[in-house]
Amino acid sequence: MQVRILGCSGGIGQNVRTSSYLIDDDILLDAGTGVGDLPLHEMLKIRHIFITHSHMDHVATIPLLVDTLFSDIKQPVIVHALKETIAALKTHIFNWIVWPDFTELPNKEAPVLKFEEMKTGDVFELDGRSVEMIEVNHIVPAVAYAVKTDRAVFAYSGDTTTNDTLWQVLNRFPRLDFMVVESGFANHDIELAHLARHYCPSLLAEDLTKLRHKPKLGISHLKPGEEKLIMDECRAAFGHDWDLQQLSSGDVFQL
Numbered sequence: 001m002q003v004r005i006l007g008c009s010g011g012i013g014q015n016v017r018t019s020s021y022l023i024d025d026d027i028l029l030d031a032g033t034g035v036g037d038l039p040l041h042e043m044l045k046i047r048h049i050f051i052t053h054s055h056m057d058h059v060a061t062i063p064l065l066v067d068t069l070f071s072d073i074k075q076p077v078i079v080h081a082l083k084e085t086i087a088a089l090k091t092h093i094f095n096w097i098v099w100p101d102f103t104e105l106p107n108k109e110a111p112v113l114k115f116e117e118m119k120t121g122d123v124f125e126l127d128g129r130s131v132e133m134i135e136v137n138h139i140v141p142a143v144a145y146a147v148k149t150d151r152a153v154f155a156y157s158g159d160t161t162t163n164d165t166l167w168q169v170l171n172r173f174p175r176l177d178f179m180v181v182e183s184g185f186a187n188h189d190i191e192l193a194h195l196a197r198h199y200c201p202s203l204l205a206e207d208l209t210k211l212r213h214k215p216k217l218g219i220s221h222l223k224p225g226e227e228k229l230i231m232d233e234c235r236a237a238f239g240h241d242w243d244l245q246q247l248s249s250g251d252v253f254q255l
Contacts, residue, residue: 001129001149001255003178007034008247010057010184011224017249018057019221021156021180022046027126029145029156034249035061043069048124050131051081052158053142054088062089063099066113070105076114080124080131084141086115118143120165134169136160139197146170152255157181159221161197167210176213177255180247182221186229201230205237218247 002024007017018032025042028035028049035043043065052058066077079086094101094113102113118124120135120143134144138159144166146155153176157166160182170176184198193200198221199207217238222230231246238244 001147001152001154003154003180003253003255005034005180005218005247005249005251005253006037007032007249008180008218008220008222008251009224009249010221013224015249016224018060019052019158020061023129023147023154027129027131027147029147030058030158031061031065032057033060035065037249040068040072044072046077047075048126049077049079050118050124050133050145051079051085051089052136052144052156053082053138053140054085054092055140055159058158059089059093062113063093063102066102067100070102070112073112076110076112078114078116080116080118080133082119082133082141082143083117086117088140089115132169135163135165137163137165137197146173148173149255152177154255155179155181155215157220159184159198161193161199162203162207164210167207171210171212173213176211176215178218178253179215180218180220183219183230183234184221185223186226187233189223201233201237204234208238208242214242216243216245216253218245218251218253220247222246 004022006020009016017034019030020032020034021029025045026047124131132146185193185200
């Protein structure tokens with residue numbers, strides 16, 4: 001399994017993109033602005049998009065992607081998400097006002113975009129890989145995902161803060177090789193982190209004590225301009241026994 005970081009920031013800027021992670025060449029976990037850096041021939045390989053929640057930095061590229069590829073898509077792009085997330089996308093984006101409803105184009109019988117509802121605990125199987133949806137704690141209904149093969153396990157927290165559900169599920173796995181987990185704010189913004197339901201380094205350090213595995217950790221969703229501070233605080237809070245990395249767009253991990 002290959003994990004390619006297309007975007008991992010809490011904002012945008014030069015060479016800075018929002019949450020999007022490409023698994024092999026056909027699965028996206030979230031569809032933030034990082035998807036836009038892919039060449040067209042790689043975009044065409046994307047068949048499934050698993051969305052963690054409805055916030056713009058995680059879904060912004062979905063409407064642009066299906067519009068860009070409209071004439072070339074032979075099979076629909078399938079978006080997997082919670083019922084609440086799908087409802088938000090249909091109501092606020094694919095509504096013929098903000099964007100055309102591509103679940104009806106070129107026609108309802110053979111659209112280029114389909115939504116498939118998942119519930120927490122559901123597992124989607126695809127070509128030797130399984131994608132499990134896991135409940136997390138965010139300001140809107142949100143989930144994490146674990147992607148498993150017979151050789152490796154990768155977990156992606158999406159946006160969350162202090163919770164038990166994510167760690168309980170991950171602890172059931174016999175192994176956990178790599179995890180992308182967010183720390184959206186520095187410790188001086190802990191009250192804002194509580195309000196927005198994001199981690200800061202001190203909150204994340206507390207929750208990591210619930211995890212029985214010691215995977216390689218990629219820290220995501222860092223607030224632009226405070227990346228170094230947040231990473232320094234993570235290293236100080238986590239201790240020396242974690243393999244910790246600040247993620248960047250373009251990073252590739254082979255598991």
